[in-house]
Amino acid sequence: MITHSARQGSGWSILGLSLSATRGRQHHSRQPPSRLASTSQATAQAQGTDAPRTLSILQPDDWHLHLRDGAGLHTTAPMSALHFHRAIIMPNLTPPVTTTDQALAYRQRIQAALPSGSTFQPLMTLYLTDSTTAAEVQRAHDAGITAFKLYPAGATTNSDSGVTELRKCWEALDAMAKCRMPLLIHGEVTDPAIDFFDREKVFIETRLKPLLRQLPDLKVVLEHITTKDAADFVMGAPANVAATVTPQHMLLNRNALFLGGLRPHSFCLPILKREEHRRAVLASATSGSPKFFLGTDSAPHPRNAKEASCGCAGIFSAPIALALYAEAFDSVGALDKLEGFASRHGPAFYGLPPNTLQLHLVSEECQL
Numbered sequence: 001m002i003t004h005s006a007r008q009g010s011g012w013s014i015l016g017l018s019l020s021a022t023r024g025r026q027h028h029s030r031q032p033p034s035r036l037a038s039t040s041q042a043t044a045q046a047q048g049t050d051a052p053r054t055l056s057i058l059q060p061d062d063w064h065l066h067l068r069d070g071a072g073l074h075t076t077a078p079m080s081a082l083h084f085h086r087a088i089i090m091p092n093l094t095p096p097v098t099t100t101d102q103a104l105a106y107r108q109r110i111q112a113a114l115p116s117g118s119t120f121q122p123l124m125t126l127y128l129t130d131s132t133t134a135a136e137v138q139r140a141h142d143a144g145i146t147a148f149k150l151y152p153a154g155a156t157t158n159s160d161s162g163v164t165e166l167r168k169c170w171e172a173l174d175a176m177a178k179c180r181m182p183l184l185i186h187g188e189v190t191d192p193a194i195d196f197f198d199r200e201k202v203f204i205e206t207r208l209k210p211l212l213r214q215l216p217d218l219k220v221v222l223e224h225i226t227t228k229d230a231a232d233f234v235m236g237a238p239a240n241v242a243a244t245v246t247p248q249h250m251l252l253n254r255n256a257l258f259l260g261g262l263r264p265h266s267f268c269l270p271i272l273k274r275e276e277h278r279r280a281v282l283a284s285a286t287s288g289s290p291k292f293f294l295g296t297d298s299a300p301h302p303r304n305a306k307e308a309s310c311g312c313a314g315i316f317s318a319p320i321a322l323a324l325y326a327e328a329f330d331s332v333g334a335l336d337k338l339e340g341f342a343s344r345h346g347p348a349f350y351g352l353p354p355n356t357l358q359l360h361l362v363s364e365e366c367q368l
């Protein structure tokens with residue numbers, strides 16, 4: 001059983017997908033055509049007080065996703081494929097995906113778990129370790145692996161094999177900069193002397209800034225940013241530095257962890273922060289800046305691993321993520337910026353074309 005956080009109230013739902021008007025009239029619908037027909041012309045348009053508000057955007061991609069492995073793939077992969085066309089697949093399996101051959105085999109297992117006819121594209125990543133070589137970077141690049149993922153050792157789920165010191169994988173980082181392969185970063189220090197809520201801020205100051213001083217051309221995505229410090233840093237950095245933002249870090253502050261008792265389903269890493277940080281992250285994501293794009297960090301765990309005396313980190317949001325993002329953008333009157341964040345900025349950063357299908361959403365009373 002996979003769990004996610006329950007939410008209720010007035011929210012956004014996904015109506016379905018259809019081919020873009022520029023590609024003709026053919027429907028590629030996962031919903032009855034009668035429901036789609038009512039929204040086919042709508043674009044962030046209020047239709048009167050009684051009519052539901054609707055929104056159409058280019059089909060999004062998920063630039064940070066955990067699908068896990070084994071039998072669970074048959075649940076997780078189809079759920080992401082329902083709304084997203086492509087996704088960056090995280091490599092923190094057990095054992096981690098550290099070689100090109102492992103990544104290609106993992107991609108095959110994901111594709112085998114998709115419904116027949118699915119066009120979902122898993123974009124694969126390799127797990128950077130202290131011993132990753134420049135040759136492996138080149139091999140990965142030549143085989144179409146999209147990026148490397150940096151987990152500081154011990155930072156989050158299955159990160160024990162992560163990097164202990166950046167200088168130990170210097171050759172690999174240098175090779176990435178040379179072949180323009182992005183480095184995706186879980187940006188937290190793991191020093192137990194550092195306050196848990198300051199881990200991201202300290203990482204930026206003591207790890208990320210020095211790294212970018214030494215390799216200024218390295219393409220970097222600071223994943224799942226949670227602080228004003230991270231938002232300001234990315235906004236002020238050159239174009240080769242970008243960030244992904246999760247729905248939970250746009251909608252929730254750290255109070256969500258303690259409302260009426262300990263809330264394990266709101267526990268993720270990096271951990272939720274103070275309200276001032278949530279506001280800053282939300283403002284950056286909804287600003288229209290191409291440096292911020294969608295990455296759910298959807299991370300399924302078995303229910304008994306979440307609801308435990310030492311519960312694990314991660315929020316499984318894939319089936320409802322787009323509705324949550326729409327809710328976040330709507331909360332600051334920025335629905336017109338959702339398509340850029342969800343469907344355009346990510347492909348532009350990764351040098352890929354935007355998708356062509358249209359995704360339709362409607363605002364209605366719902367329980368998720």
Ligand SMILES: [Zn+2]
Pocket residue numbers: 064066090297299
């Ligand atoms: Zn993650």
